Every structure is written in structure tokens, then in C-alpha cells.
Amino acid sequence: MSKAKAGLLQGTLDMLILKALFLGPLHGYGIGQRIAQISGDELKIEEGSLYPGLYRLERRGWIESEWDVSENNQRAKFYKLTRAGRKQLIIEEQNWERLASATMKALRAS
């Protein structure tokens, strides 16, 4: 049986970006890699869709960015979580847990 990679539910990309940055500052490519890594390579993010998500989060003040030098000595834009972003991550995690448990309850109903 082939192992299908899970697509992302709407609204979960923001939470995953915040979670990836909770572990430390990263550039956009690194964020995609880290999400794949922490999900055990189960979550597949369309690479281009990551950037509008990053810009939206920055506009909301949940992350901030600055240009720096990457691991291969190229100029790259690094993102980091702000204090507001940390609070938002907690809220998103709580909402997600509530939604997941309610959905499981509904699916198990006979």
C-alpha cells in the first residue's frame, strides 16, 4: 500500500509556520524543511504557498524578518517569532486540539 502524504487543511499552515519558528529563526526554505521534519515527512506543503503565509503572519505582527547570511553564505531573509506570535501559537494549538477532539468524537459516534 502506498503511503499517501496528507494535504494541509485550510488554516493549519499558519499554525505550522508558527510552530516551526517556535524552535528558532529560519529562512523560508528552512521553514518548509522543518515542517516536513517535525511532521515525520507526512505533511506536504506546496512550496510557493508558504510565502504568502509568511507575509500574512508578518503583517499581523506574529513574526518578524531580517536579512542575514545563510548556511551557504548567501543573503537570505530569516523569520523569527514575536511575543504576540508565541501567544497566538498557544491559542492556535488549543483551538486545534478542541477541533480534533470534537471531530474524533463525531466520527466515533454510532
Added chain:
Amino acid sequence: MSRVKPTVNFIHAWRHPDEIADEVEAELRFHVQMRTHSNIEKGMTPDEAELAARQSFGDFDQVKVSCCEIKRGFPFDLKRLRMGMYIAIACLAGAVSLWAVNIPHHNVFSVLWQLVAIAVLMRSFLIGRKQDRPHSD
């Protein structure tokens, strides 16, 4: 404090749109280059690696346009601004009505009248917000 930087970015994006477009393009190009290097390390030829990187990225120009538009987007929650606008209208309405009936503004009734006006408008704001909110996440 977290609103300061987004506001500065918003103003900068409107004042220097070309600079923002170049910055976005540089960031997206970096991503494609990193993916290309990764593909080469997996054994692809440089041409194959670049083609695969571009394909996995998606529509480069469309992503660039989306990012530039978001960068120029208004960095405040309009619902919160609406609440501020309601309060301002309430205060103005209270002041005008007090002026119309000629009650001195230090009078206790004037304060009560303004509080009632604010409460009524706040309530209408909260009802409006409840109706705007989606039923499920």
C-alpha cells in the same frame, strides 16, 4: 508594540514598491536555488534539478504578486478599528446632544448620558461581531 514594525513595513511598501518587489523576488529566488542544490545532491543534473525546483515551487510570478499585495495590505484588524470608530461616534453624538439641550458638560447627567450612548453602540458592535463570526472554524 508588535504593531509598530508591521506599520513601518506597510508605509515602506507603499513608498518603495519596486524595492519591495525586488526583495520578494530575491527571497523567492533563494528558495528555488536551495531546492536546486538539494536536487543536485540527490543525483539530478543541474538542468533537471532547476526544472524540478521550479515545478515544485509553483507559479513564481503569481507568488511574487501575492506577496507584494500582502505587503501593501492594511496591517490592522478592521473590526477593532470599527469598535474605535463606534466609540468616537458615541462620544461625538453625546457631545452634540448635550450641546443641543444645553446641559453643562461637568453635570452628572452628561456623564451618564455619554456612558449610555457608549454602551448602546458597544452592544451594537458586539452583536455585529457575533454575526460576522463564522459558525465553525
